[in-house]
Amino acid sequence: MQSGFITVETGRGSYVCRLRGRLKQARQTGDITGLGDQVEISPQLDGSAMIEKVLPRSRALVRMAPMPKGEFRQVLMANPDQILLIFACANPPPHLRMLDRFLVICEKQGVPALVVANKVDLVGQTAAQAVFEHYRPLGYPVIYTSAKDGAGIAELGAALAGKLSAFSGPSGVGKSSLLNALQPGLGLAVKDVSGLTSKGQHTTVSRQLYPLEGGGYVADMPGIRALKLWDTEPEELDGYFPELRSLVEYCQYNDCTHRFEKGCAVRQAVRDGQVHLERYRSYLHLRYTDVEEVEIGP
Ligand code: GDP
Ligand code: ZN
Numbered sequence: 001m002q003s004g005f006i007t008v009e010t011g012r013g014s015y016v017c018r019l020r021g022r023l024k025q026a027r028q029t030g031d032i033t034g035l036g037d038q039v040e041i042s043p044q045l046d047g048s049a050m051i052e053k054v055l056p057r058s059r060a061l062v063r064m065a066p067m068p069k070g071e072f073r074q075v076l077m078a079n080p081d082q083i084l085l086i087f088a089c090a091n092p093p094p095h096l097r098m099l100d101r102f103l104v105i106c107e108k109q110g111v112p113a114l115v116v117a118n119k120v121d122l123v124g125q126t127a128a129q130a131v132f133e134h135y136r137p138l139g140y141p142v143i144y145t146s147a148k149d150g151a152g153i154a155e156l157g158a159a160l161a162g163k164l165s166a167f168s169g170p171s172g173v174g175k176s177s178l179l180n181a182l183q184p185g186l187g188l189a190v191k192d193v194s195g196l197t198s199k200g201q202h203t204t205v206s207r208q209l210y211p212l213e214g215g216g217y218v219a220d221m222p223g224i225r226a227l228k229l230w231d232t233e234p235e236e237l238d239g240y241f242p243e244l245r246s247l248v249e250y251c252q253y254n255d256c257t258h259r260f261e262k263g264c265a266v267r268q269a270v271r272d273g274q275v276h277l278e279r280y281r282s283y284l285h286l287r288y289t290d291v292e293e294v295e296i297g298p
Contacts, residue, residue: 015043015048016048017039017041017048017050020051023052030072030075034075035077036077036078036164036209039052059111062075062109076221082111082112082113082163082166083114084113084115084116084165085099085103085115087115087117089122089144090119092170096278100279103135104241108240114140114141114143117143118145118146120151132144138243145178147174147177147178147181148177153181157214160216160218161216166219167179168221179220235255238266238283241279243275247265247275252264258283258284259284
């Protein structure tokens with residue numbers, strides 16, 4: 001259960017808060033507050049404040065943590081407007097299967113996703129587009145950036161303005177460099193606040209939101225890699241691939257595995273070039289390796 005201090009930003013500065021006891025009384029099946037929650041507070045005489053109420057979340061990035069009494073919903077970020085999935089065009093080479101898995105998690109959690117292809121200076125725009133551009137027609141905007149020469153940084157800034165965004169992606173792709181390019185001096189301006197502290201079986205969470213000059217906040221969320229696709233039945237996976245979602249009803253058999261059946265609309269769409277071969281491969285990999293045989297881990 002939650003204890004400790006939570007920093008709350010208000011229009012009149014930030015407050016160090018504690019949770020009102022009654023908020024902690026009900027049996028908890030998830031975090032009471034998390035990074036990004038909207039709360040009502042009452043200032044105290046000593047300058048601190050009490051959290052009186054946590055407003056309903058529009059959506060949340062959650063991690064299901066196994067607990068003795070059942071699963072516990074750890075809130076990695078409440079009310080995210082979007083997740084930016086950062087990959088490098090090279091060095092490290094883009095790991096599209098990981099990107100596809102992240103996108104499935106975003107679909108499952110109902111959080112809009114954007115793809116950021118960084119280090120475009122290493123390969124050039126044309127080569128970068130050959131790798132990433134097929135995500136755009138699926139509904140995932142793609143932004144090409146270089147933290148090194150500044151390409152695409154303005155576009156990235158515009159996508160973040162006024163929103164609460166999570167940054168995720170493998171290490172070494174340039175997440176910190178992009179944040180610094182967006183806002184020079186950001187690292188210095190950031191206060192070291194811990195969003196919340198959770199004691200007990202699940203791990204201590206200490207995160208921060210970086211406020212942006214143009215409005216909005218960004219949080220680095222490397223932990224999305226550890227999110228699992230809990231409760232995902234293999235048959236429901238096609239629902240998390242936008243290009244497959246409306247196709248499967250045209251398969252000849254309604255229990256089609258989309259692997260070898262005649263009359264499979266998915267395989268036909270791959271042959272026709274309507275579905276990208278790599279996306280189809282990711283789908284098969286997730287469905288027949290990760291979801292069926294092992295849990296989807298980092
Ligand atoms: P993070 O682990 O995702 O936060 O990645 P970093 O921001 O620490 O960057 C990892 C390495 O990539 C560093 O050596 C950066 O200088 C380099 N890097 C970051 N962005 C770019 C870029 O756009 N172009 C090039 N060529 N190198 C970059
Ligand atoms: Zn099929």
